[in-house]
Amino acid sequence: MKVLYTSDLHGEISLYQDLLALANSSSAEIIALGGDLLPSFPPSKRYEDMIPNQRIFIDGFLLTFLKKILVTTSVRQIFLIPGNWDVGYPYLFRELIEGIIDLSQKNYRLKNGYELIGYPFVPPTPFRPKDYEKMDDPEAPWPPQKNPSYIRVSEQTDRFLSIDPHGYLRERGTIWEDLNRLTKPINYKKAIYIMHSPPFGTKLDLIQGGKSAGSRSIKTFIEGNQPLLTLHGHIHESPEVSGTYIHRIGETLSVNPGQSAWSGRDLIKLHAVTFEMEDMKETLTHTCFQ
Numbered sequence: 632m633k634v635l636y637t638s639d640l641h642g643e644i645s646l647y648q649d650l651l652a653l654a655n656s657s658s659a660e661i662i663a664l665g666g667d668l669l670p671s672f673p674p675s676k677r678y679e680d681m682i683p684n685q686r687i688f689i690d691g692f693l694l695t696f697l698k699k700i701l702v703t704t705s706v707r708q709i710f711l712i713p714g715n716w717d718v719g720y721p722y723l724f725r726e727l728i729e730g731i732i733d734l735s736q737k738n739y740r741l742k743n744g745y746e747l748i749g750y751p752f753v754p755p756t757p758f759r760p761k762d763y764e765k766m767d768d769p770e771a772p773w774p775p776q777k778n779p780s781y782i783r784v785s786e787q788t789d790r791f792l793s794i795d796p797h798g799y800l801r802e803r804g805t806i807w808e809d810l811n812r813l814t815k816p817i818n819y820k821k822a823i824y825i826m827h828s829p830p831f832g833t834k835l836d837l838i839q840g841g842k843s844a845g846s847r848s849i850k851t852f853i854e855g856n857q858p859l860l861t862l863h864g865h866i867h868e869s870p871e872v873s874g875t876y877i878h879r880i881g882e883t884l885s886v887n888p889g890q891s892a893w894s895g896r897d898l899i900k901l902h903a904v905t906f907e908m909e910d911m912k913e914t915l916t917h918t919c920f921q
Contacts, residue, residue, distance in 0.1 A: 635659035637903035638864025642670030649901035666714025666827035685719030835887035
C-alpha cells in the first residue's frame with residue numbers, strides 16, 4: 632500500500648498544489664499529514680484573528696482541495712493530525728466526510744493489518760498558541776515563554792483566552808502520561824505513529840545552531856515499544872541542519888521530511904516522503920533529499 636507523508640504546510644497553497652501533483656505521480660493510496668496544516672498568522676498579524684482566518688482557509692480551500700484529491704487521484708484515505716499552530720483544527724471535522732480521517736490521539740487499523748496512531752502535542756515552544764503544547768515530562772527544561780499566551784476558549788467559539796503559560800502547562804499533564812494512555816496497537820511491528828514532534832536528541836529535531844528541540848518522552852516511548860515506523864514534523868529545518876531525514880532508534884525507523892513552508896522564501900518546494908507500507912525500508916523516497 633503506497634503512502635505519501637508530509638507535514639507543516641502552514642496554509643501554503645503552492646505546497647498543497649505540489650502535494651496533489653505528488654499524489655498523482657506516486658500513485659499513493661494513503662496520504663498522512665502530520666500537523667501544522669493551517670495558516671499560522673493572519674494578514675492582520677493579530678492573534679485574535681487566527682481562528683477566523685484558519686476557518687476561512689478551511690472553507691475556502693482546504694476541504695475542497697482534500698475532496699479533489701480523493702476524487703481525482705488514487706488516494707482513498709487522508710489521515711490528519713493537528714500541529715501546535717492549528718488552533719482551528721476541530722473546524723475541519725464539523726461534518727463527516729468519507730475518506731478524511733481525524734487521527735489525533737486515535738488508532739486506525741487498515742485492511743492490511745497495519746495500524747496508524749496519531750499524536751499531536753509538542754513540548755513547550757517559545758510561541759504563544761498553547762492548545763497543542765504540553766510539558767514533556769516534569770524534569771524537561773522549557774524555552775523562554777511569552778506571557779500572555781493563548782488557548783482557544785472552546786471548539787464552539789473563535790475567541791482566545793489569555794493565559795499565563797507556566798501555570799497553564801503545569802496543570803494539564805505531560806506528553807509522557809498521554810503516550811502511556813494511547814490505545815496500544817495489536818502488533819507494534821505493524822504500527823505507524825504520526826507524531827507532530829520529533830524525538831529529542833536525534834537527527835530529526837535540530838534547529839539552526841544544532842540544538843535539539845524534540846520530545847524526550849517520544850524518544851523514550853519509541854525506545855521502549857519499537858514500532859515499525861514513526862513519522863514527524865514540527866522542526867522544519869532539521870534535515871538541512873543534520874543532513875538527513877531518517878534516524879533509526881533501535882529497530883524503529885523515524886522520519887522527519889522537514890519543510891520549506893514559510894512565506895517569503897525564495898524557493899518553496901514540498902518536502903515529503905513516499906513508501907510502500909509492506910516494503911518501507913526499500914521504497915522510502917524523499918522529494919528533496921537522497
